[in-house]
Amino acid sequence: MKFRMRIGSIPSVTVLFLMLCFRLSAAGADVVQDVEFSAERGFYDAAFQLTLTTPTQAAQIRYTLDGSTPKSNTGIVYRGPLTISGTTVIRAAAFRPSYENSNVVTKSYIFISDVLRQSPNGQAPGPGWPTGSVNGQVIDYGMDPDIVNNPRWAGLIEDALLDIPTISLVTDLANLFNRSTGIYVNARNDGSNWERRTSVELLNPDGMPGFGLDAGLRIRGAFSRSNSNPKHAFRLFFRTEYGEGKLRYPLFGGEGDDEFDKIDLRTSQNNSWALQGSSQNTLIRDVFSRDVQRDMGQPYTRSRYYHLYLNGHYWGLYQTQERADADFAESYMGGDKEEYDVIKNDSSGSRALHATDGNMDAYRRLYDAAVDGFATDGAYLAVQGLKPVRTPDNLTGERLLDPENLMDYMICTYYTGDPDAPVSCWGHFSNNVFAIYNRVWQEGFTWYRHDAEHSLGANGGVNEGRLLTDPTDRSIGQQWRHFNPAWLHIRLTDNPEYLMQFADRVNMYFSNGGILTAAPNIQRWMDRADQIDLAIIAESARWGDAQRNSPRTKDDWESQNDYMVNTFFPARTQIVINQMRSVGMFPDTAMISFNRHGGEIIPGFELLMSQSNGTPGTIYYTLDGSDPRLRGGGINPNAAIFEDATTTMTLISRGSVWRYKDDGSDQGTSWRHLNFSDRLWKQGPAQLGYGDNDEATVVSYGTSSSNKYPTTYFRHVFYIEDASEFTELSLEIVRDDGAVVYINDVEATPRINMPGGNINYLTWASGSGVPVGGANESTFYMYDIDPDILLDGLNIIAVEIHQVSRTSSDISFDLELVGTIAGSASAPIILDQTTTAQARTYHAGRWGALTEARFAVGLQGLVINEFMASNQTTLIDPDEPDEFPDWIEIYNGTSGTIDLEGMYLTDKLQDLTKWQIGAGVSIEPGQYLIFYADDDGTQGVYHTNYQLSRSGETIVLVDSDGKTIIDSILFDSQFEDVSFGRFPDGNDSWSYQQSPTPGLPNKMDLGE
Structure with a gap:
């Protein structure tokens, strides 16, 4: 028997599960102890013997293999070890007369080779599974042989199923498919009457501990509840009636909470393969919007990708999503969940607003204020409140509006071009509205992006802007039942101060490398795409043929990614600026850049x-x-x-993301054209190359270091609104060894270290021109270019880098393109x-x-150098000798003393000013300073008002302006009395330190 697991270095998540060996019923009766399994849940690739036992003498064990719940008179009586040779879900319980029954324990054993052969012809997996539609609900089973057996994918699909974690749901099949009571075949029904008990297991393919517990299961969604959709989404509820009452597990590592009352299992619904066979399916669009809210520093709901199994049958690619409700607000904003109002609109019918938690009173007052208008400063200030934040005083100064949160929500909505939230541009009603308000702290409503599947070009393409420019859609919200943040924002733009502040935030995000410029957007998108780059093959095998004879494949998915990277993101930012200008929401006056x-x-x-x-x-x-x-x-x-x-515009910045071809192939000349399809090319940020150890992206030189590829190709698409305004154009390039640069299929610069005449992919660099060696290998060299080469709209720059010889050790490439307007x-x-x-x-x-x-000035080298998030015996608190607080070490790697007074040290990216360093605190050059994260600021200037989370979070050092991040570290779960630090001091490389060194130079003794 072989247990499938992947070995890492130091586990990033360590979870300790403690099981009670004995329990007593509330009535004091004897209780049969839970069944113990000889093999842990997980992935297997060889048959094994499974033994079931219980510590309770004379108890009978019964088990099931079909997901049903074993009872004292149902299920199979256990009589000896079971041979597990294929994917199996086993549920077991123990019984003894006059004793209370044991809990039901569920274990899933997944054999990937077995999964690949599930229902190849679409047949029902076994007894109890529907053989056709039920109540009109389309049922679809199985892995498509056209994908599983295709030589293109056959060697990858096992890895695809093991590339991300798996969630296994096991339940009585009647809970899903019974004609009268099954939630899957009555998907439009909702509420507690349509919640069914299920087992939930997390299986990690790397062998790390997961979890197993029972929960309530419901169908999730709106339009996706349609009977024609064979792949429904789910919502899980963790209640005491099912067990512990909460899921206690760091689902989002250091990014989020580790206790949950509920969690969504969402998947592509609109524009999906399962429902519509859509070529636009990515499983990224929705989470991208929520990632943007994260990067704006606003509250947001988190997601991770998983494979899902129903009773052992593979059901496809899903993602967890937090639910923006009172429990969520209590976890991330503090206070008590009873203090929160949570407002959303119905997902069907009239789409009327209602409170899922709290009441609608404050939301109504915000609506009334919007109806009255905000043209005067008095009205605008009043809706923000006049009293201090977090003062529990309901008499005066109620703060209903957080302007920055609303602005950021709308900027994200406008940029992504969402025609379905917070207004449906088809139905002309409010939709997908989620708002949260704390009635005690009164810090203003916060707004949450939700269900953004139609955004980012999926409907309306790169020019989508109905919510921003269409008079009908802009007016939705005047009626109370459809009041939404978009109409609130429109009303607020009547106030010059709000309008100016909104424009300022647009400029911050849309220019100077802001988070909604092309490169950060591409990186954000590809960060998510990389997470499912393999897993999407399994989704294709499961659902690619649901609506088509010829299945959708990873090629379709990559084609959509290419559209986003090469077309949508390069053009979108300027398009939205133009749309905003057309409705007076952004100034026509020029935008400023610093050098x-x-x-x-x-x-x-x-x-x-x-x-x-x-x-x-x-x-x-x-x-x-x-x-x-x-x-x-x-x-x-x-x-x-x-x-x-001069007025300059950086058209391509250093470190930009490039498409590249590094397989030694002959690309001819068509690769230089704008309409050339490079969707199968790799991509990554510059500097690109190999051999110098300074590359952001390492490209391939082939299989032999003595016979390297002669040529590597690079492409980048950029957008220009008006090419005629440029009077000068300059290009700076790092090239090792030779380069030929084309802009819009025209050779744009003199050839760089390349021979004249005809060249091809076998041409070696000539070594003429500026020598390539030493510092020259990383130097940017400038070339002036005729600006007439530029086009309005999309432009393509294509660069071929040529090696000087088969045995040369390295190549390098980076490029910057800047246009100039005279002044x-x-x-x-x-x-x-x-x-x-x-x-x-x-x-x-x-x-x-x-x-x-x-x-x-002088802060380069000031870093978070080491920390410990679980200090039990290592470092004693000098101000409280009986305590062992968590601690954070700051290191000054500069040559001068740095005054830290007024800077901030926080554990929340969303709250950069959470704790301020007090008066008189400075750090000498080459020295270390320890701060104690003990949530006890009364002890002095070295004690923070928070503790570190062992399960993982963020530490951020912020300049005294409360905005500029000097240094930060996002970490996952930590080990007791083991620190995490840079090695060597101030370096970018982090490692665990079994022998911590607070106040001393770091050393690496446990591994990276």
């Missing part, structure tokens, strides 16, 4: 400003952290004028100290959006 957008600098840094993407005007700036624009629209008397010498001249601003620069364009009495960046 460097903040970060760590050395004294004497020369700051330059330029303007682009709009009507040019006068640049006003400040260096004292104040806004050049006064409230009301006046000019700040402390603001100065910057006359920009007047001004001297640079010299920065000698940490400075926050703010700038706006002012033209004809109208302000442009704010550009803000913080430049930190």
Whole structure:
């Protein structure tokens, strides 16, 4: 027998399960102890003998293999070891007369080779499974032989089924398929009457501990409840009537909570393979929107991908999702769940609003305020409240609005082009609204992106913008029963201060490398795509043929990813800016860029400003952290004028994501064209190459180090609104060894270390020109390009990098492309100290959006260096000798003393100012400073107001502005008395340290 597991180094999640060996019933009667299994649940690839036992003498064990619940008079009497040779779900309980029955224990044993052969012709898996539709509900079984046996996928599909964790649901089949009471075949029914008991197990393919417990099971969704949909989504409820009452497990590692009252198992519903056979299926669009809320620093619901089995039958790819309700709010926002109002709209019928927790009173007051309008500052200030945040005083100053949360929700909604939330642009009613409000703390309603499957080009393509520009859709919400955040936002834009603040946040996200510019969006998308890059093959085998004779495959999925990376994301940001401008939601005046957008600098840094993407005007700036624009629209008397010498736009930034072909093939010339399909090419951020150990993406040189590929190809699509505005175009490139650069199929620069005449994929670099070696291998070299080469809309840059010889040790590639618009001249601003620069364009009495960046002098090398999240015996609290608190070590790797006073050290990305470092705290060069995370700030300036979570979370060091992140670490579960630290000090590499070194240089002694 072989237990299937994958070996890592140090486990990232350690979960200890304690089982009570004895229990007593509430009435004091004797209780039969639970059945013990000789083999743990999980994945197997060889037959084994399973033994069932119970500590209770003279008890009879009964078990089932069909998901039904064993009882004293049902099930199979256990008489000896069972041979488990294929996928098996076994439920067992023990019974003894005059004793209370044991709990039912469920174990799933998955044989992947067996799963591949499940119902190849669509036949029912066995007795109790429907052989056809029930109540009109379409039933679909089995793994498609066209995928399983296809040479293209056959060698990958086992790995696909083992690439992500598995959730196994085991229940009486009648709970799912009984004509009268089965939830799967009566999917439109909802509520507690349509909740059924199920076993839930988590099986980790790497052998890490999972869990097993009972829960309540319901169908989840709205339109997807249709009988024509063979793949329904589920919701799990953890209640005391089923067992412990909560799921206690870190489902989201260090990212989220480790206790849950309920969790959703969602899957692609609209635009899915199972329901519509859609070519747009990705299983990413919905979670992308929620990831954007995360990256904005707003509350959001988390997700992880899983394979799902129903009674041992593979049911496809799903993802967990937290439910935005009062339990969720208590977990992440604090307080008590009884304090929260949770508002959503019905998922069918009239779509009317209702409170799933609390009441509608505060939401009604917010609606009434919106009806009255916010044109005056008094109305706008009143809806925000005048009292301090978190003051439990309901007499005056009720804060109903959190402006930044609403703005970020709407920016995310507008960017993703969601036609189905918070307004259905088809039905013209509010839809998928989720709002949470704490009646005691009164910090304003928070809004949650939900069910964004129709977004990101799935409906309306790259130009979708109905919610933003269509008068009918913009008006939905005037009626109380359809009140939603989009209409609230529209009403608030009547206030000039709100409108300006909204534009400022759009500019922050849409420019200067903000989180909704092309490169971060592509990275966010591909982070999720990479998580299911193999698993999607299993989904194809299960559901790819549900609506088609020719099944959907991973090729279809990759084609949709290519559309997002090469078409949607490069163009979308500017499209949304144009849409906002068309309705007066974003200024027509130019946007400002700095020659460097903040970060760590050395004294004497020369700051330059330029303007682009709009009507040019006068640049006003400040260096004292104040806004050049006064409230009301006046000019700040402390603001100065910057006359920009040039207006520049970075069209392709260093470190951008590139598509590349590294298999030694001859790509001819068609690969240089915009319409060339590179969907099967790999992709990754620059610098790309091999052999120098400085690559962000390592490309292949082939199978032999003495016979390397001559040529590697790179492609990148970028978008330009108006190509005619550029007067200059410059390209900077790292190239080792030779390069030929094409823009829109035109050779754009002189050949770099390449011969003249005809060249092909077998041509070696010539070694002429600038020598390639030493520092030259990582130097950016500039070339001027004729800007007439650019096109309006999408452009393609294609670069071929040529090796100098078969045995050369390395190649390197990175590129930056910058366009210039002529302007007047001004001297640079010299920065000698940490400075926050703010700038706006002012033209004809109208302000442009704010550009803000913080430049930190002397902080490079200030890092979180080591921490311990489970200190039991290692470091004694010097201020409380009987205590062993968690601790965080800061290291100063600079050459000067750094004043930490006013900086922040937090364990929440959503709350960067959670704990502020007190007066008089500084750190000498090359020294260490320990902060004690003991949730007891009364002990002094080195004690935080939080403890670290052993199950994992985030530690963030924030500059004194409360915005600029100096350093951060996201960690998973930790070990008792084992620290996690950088090695060597200040380095980017982290390792576990069995011998912690608080206040001393780190050492690596346990493995990375």
